[in-house]
Amino acid sequence: MNKFSFASPAVAGEAIEIVASEPGSMYVAGGTNLLDLWKYNITQPDLLVDINKLDNHHAIERLPDGGLRLGALATNAATAYHPMIEERYPLLSKTILAGASPQIRNMATNGGNLLQRTRCYYFYDVNTPCNKREPGTGCSAIGGYNRIMGILGTSDDCIATFPSDMCVALAALDARVNVSGPKGERTIPFADFHRLPGDHPEIDNDLRKGELITSIDLPPDNLTTHNSYLKIRDRNSYAFALVSVATAFELENGTIKDIRIALGGVAHKPWRVPEAEAALIGRQPDDESFALAAEIILRGAKPYTFNSFKIELAKRAIIRNGRMALNPSSQLPGARPSA
Numbered sequence: 001m002n003k004f005s006f007a008s009p010a011v012a013g014e015a016i017e018i019v020a021s022e023p024g025s026m027y028v029a030g031g032t033n034l035l036d037l038w039k040y041n042i043t044q045p046d047l048l049v050d051i052n053k054l055d056n057h058h059a060i061e062r063l064p065d066g067g068l069r070l071g072a073l074a075t076n077a078a079t080a081y082h083p084m085i086e087e088r089y090p091l092l093s094k095t096i097l098a099g100a101s102p103q104i105r106n107m108a109t110n111g112g113n114l115l116q117r118t119r120c121y122y123f124y125d126v127n128t129p130c131n132k133r134e135p136g137t138g139c140s141a142i143g144g145y146n147r148i149m150g151i152l153g154t155s156d157d158c159i160a161t162f163p164s165d166m167c168v169a170l171a172a173l174d175a176r177v178n179v180s181g182p183k184g185e186r187t188i189p190f191a192d193f194h195r196l197p198g199d200h201p202e203i204d205n206d207l208r209k210g211e212l213i214t215s216i217d218l219p220p221d222n223l224t225t226h227n228s229y230l231k232i233r234d235r236n237s238y239a240f241a242l243v244s245v246a247t248a249f250e251l252e253n254g255t256i257k258d259i260r261i262a263l264g265g266v267a268h269k270p271w272r273v274p275e276a277e278a279a280l281i282g283r284q285p286d287d288e289s290f291a292l293a294a295e296i297i298l299r300g301a302k303p304y305t306f307n308s309f310k311i312e313l314a315k316r317a318i319i320r321n322g323r324m325a326l327n328p329s330s331q332l333p334g335a336r337p338s339a
Helices: 012-021 034-039 076-080 082-090 091-098 102-107 110-114 164-171 274-280 286-297 309-327
Strands: 005-007 026-027 047-050 060-062 069-070 176-181 185-188 214-220 226-232 243-252 253-266
Touching: 005 091, 012 026, 012 047, 012 176, 012 214, 026 253, 060 082, 069 082, 069 164, 076 082, 076 091, 076 102, 076 110, 082 091, 091 164, 091 226, 110 164, 110 214, 164 243, 164 253, 226 309, 243 309, 253 286, 253 309, 286 309
Parallel strands: 005 047, 026 047
Antiparallel strands: 060 069, 069 214, 176 185, 176 214, 226 243, 243 253
């Protein structure tokens, strides 16, 4: 690790001013991803700005419109087990608890979860070309071992996937990200926060220099009754998703009134296709309807040498998770989804 300076301001404005004005400076909260990147020499901050002392960013509280505000510095564990999250946003709780390990969830923060970088093998190997790590050097994954890589929204410069479970639920729930920076405060719709790789895979999100995530807002329409998160991975403990699906819907007279479907493990950002959701409004919540959504969501999927299985896997996962959301008790320990 390189030599670095350290600052620990107690006021958000001071932290923002430091990072905005000091080249090589970075925020740190839980540090669960940053320290990994640092140890692998992928990032070498000259100045680390600890934001854990900042006031007003640790709470989880109700909003006047009936929604909920998640402090960016609240830990993943505190969020997943918060009574208001468990009661009103169970989909979010399920996705958080599907990610990482209890020890990491105890340290990782909500804001940091949004800022995770890809777990691509080649991104972490500094001896191989990687456009995300070193723009213009090439993408080793395209012609390499790409089993875990993306099949949607990829480009000739990058086929990496975004690793977060929590963010798949936030995409499905239409969350909004509140940030503060040198030019003031702004709110970013969650769908616009993360970027597809395009020609600049080194840019992961819409944050500007010095901007700090302060909170995440959840809307009041939380689709509490019918929801499920299905994470398909190589092992049940501490593994990233090959494909994951967050599904939530509301029924009226036995048909779908509102529905959200978001995928993880398939793209550079959580993947959601509003057209697929619109196609299911007024339909029965059955395998035929979920299969229709799956076909629409996976249109344009581009497989690579070792990950073509992800297309069929994603389609089947969407159907299965729709069935699980219809009957949330199927997600209890020992339960099996109906045939």
